[in-house]
Amino acid sequence: MRRFFHTAFATAGLMAALMTAAAAEPKTVTDVTGRKVEIDVPVKHVILGEGRQIYFLAALDREAPFSHVVGWRDDLAKADPETYAAYLAKYPEIAKLPVFGGMKDGTFDIEQAVALKPDVIVMNIDSKTATEEAGYIEKLAKVGIPLVYVDFRDKAMENTEPSMRLLGTLMGREQVAEDFIRFRAEQIRRVTDVLDKAKPTKPLVFVERAGGYSEDCCMSFGAENFGRMVEIAGGENMAKSLIPGTFGTVNPEQIIAANPDQVIVTGGNWQAYVPGGAWVGVGYGADLKEAQRKLKALTERPAFTGIKAVKSGEVHGIWHQFYNNPYQFVAVQQIAKWLHPDLFADLDPTATFKELHERFLPLPYKPGYFVSVKDQL
Template sequence: MLTIGPNEFILKADLMVSLRGLFRGSLLAASLIASLPAFAEKVVVTDVLGRKVEVEAPVQRVILGEGRQMYFVAALDKDAPFKRVVGWRDDLSKADPDSYKAYLARYPEIAKIPSFGGMKEGAFDIEQAIALKPDVLFLNVEAKVASDEASLVEKLASVGIPVAYVDFREKPFENTEPSMRLIGKLFGKEAIAEDFIAFRAAEIAKITDRLAKVQNLKKPVVMMERAGGFSDDCCMSFGKENFGKMVEIAGGRNLAADLIPGTFGTVNAEAVVAANPEVVIITGGNWGAYVPGGAWVGLGPGNDMVEARRKLAALAMRPAFAQTQAVKNGRVHAVWHQFYNSPYQFVAIQEIATWLHPELFKDIDASATLKTLHERFLPLPYEPGYWVTVERQ
């Protein structure tokens, strides 16, 4: 029988104690390292305009050239969506007051975030931006002309502040994914960005894959009116991009596709009457800050659907629409305008698809998709109010 002497026993016991101490020390060191913020390092990213931009990442301080860029910030920084935001344009509270109020109720500190006017309006305060010492300024591509005229990029570069252009509005189906990847890299949230991109692609594929299997698909002609009721004019619309593209992806024919050369434009009422669209879709939002008491359809989180439906019915009776197939057959709808300027366009595509091909997509529930988006990626709970249909006459 093998025996262990007292000296050997003591040595083994000391060794075990030492190993336990080393293990505990390693765990403590690992936990301390994990709790420390990631060290910033220079990274080079390519923005949606093809510009090489050098930034110290992960960024800790950002300025949003548009307040509605919170739509993408929130999707990446769900737990603390405003932790990096040191300045933003003042448009979220005006263009989407319902979302702003919801954020304000949960994060009251946002009332103190310094705000700017718009770049295109010449109201962006460069000196104020420099004083905030951001790690990066995000601008939408539509601000490029105005920023060039103001030499903004050069002025900020001279004090070490980089500018990165993103796009969810002009060519969203070309630029949403690269924009999210760029922002994810700068935030140190690449995995979340890829998760979001995969979720978005899968939800769009639920529509496109099914449409691709239909032989001789009949695509209804759709009049997509932009911000109906915002003014007395009719009819602002979309060309081959943005909501115009969403209509095509959802299996429709955008009436204005060949009438508007760019992303945004106007179709005269006579052209709408002549085309006799089978479906009319109007974008709506809460624009009380711009047009108090206007005829616009109030849509967005928590809005009054009875009032929205009443306003939509009134807009449907304008001369451009009153005698169309769409009105006669009860195929007049409204959808939240801000889907046009966020990475959430896939939700609108699903709802539009159910309007254009109700039998083909009777199992598609865009509300459920929007709820899942909120649960997985967004800091606020889901509230209904993003679309409405007029009662059949």
């Protein structure tokens, strides 16, 4: 009898091992750079090349977003401390996750990555040049670790859908990815359909990237990222013709000369980077009165002297991290509401963001992502 149970147990163990092995199948996927990569999916162990990649991972697995993460970069706690704190409160185990440096700054520890035995490393496309120059892909391939690129930043409106589909495939969450993509497209159409029909005059908009982060003025966006969001929302991006790439800087004199109708400043709680800085601290559960105070202070800089946006009170603050996650459609709705309040009187970006949280995200919604100097707080 003992021999029977021993044999049965061994057989059951073998069957379980075979089933586990069968559960993961090699599949060739295409990342946003067009690279063909063979990966055993669904993956069980993932290294996130940036901590803020949890924005999209959480949307794919709201029940256990960190269950497959074996390492990540430590930027979330610094760039978005309120969101990090909320995740830490719900998933205290993330405090023990191994952290990595970045490939762009040459502090990524490849030996540490190999020791964690990930099934895949997910990197942002802006790390591509540094990754290639350091030969990381070849080094990782020698030990059987694939790397894929995603993009929610450089060409966010173009690459968000393929990035989400890629990650949905890797995680075995294809249907969730498609549901998210469908929801995102529906919410964008709530703006574009109205604009296509009404064809309103486009106000000139200056978007200041991370206003108050430093004393220098003024970082902005070219044709992509927030610059593209402004265009989709029915505005004309002032810096589009001045910045050839996605990111760049505009001289204060250029802002005064252009005399924009509206100004949008991206902000967040960057206490970890610039303690006591002039940045506008919007974000998850932010103090909007304090954010508004700092936003008003930014309008007093020489770059904004006498411009129409300041005179009319059309100066707004928006969460900077919309530039780096698949929730940009919420920002598009809010910008459209600022630019064309009559056309979008019934559009409620806050309700859209709440629905996103309720349907896809593990955290409860908290306000604090938008503020205007003319708001009554």
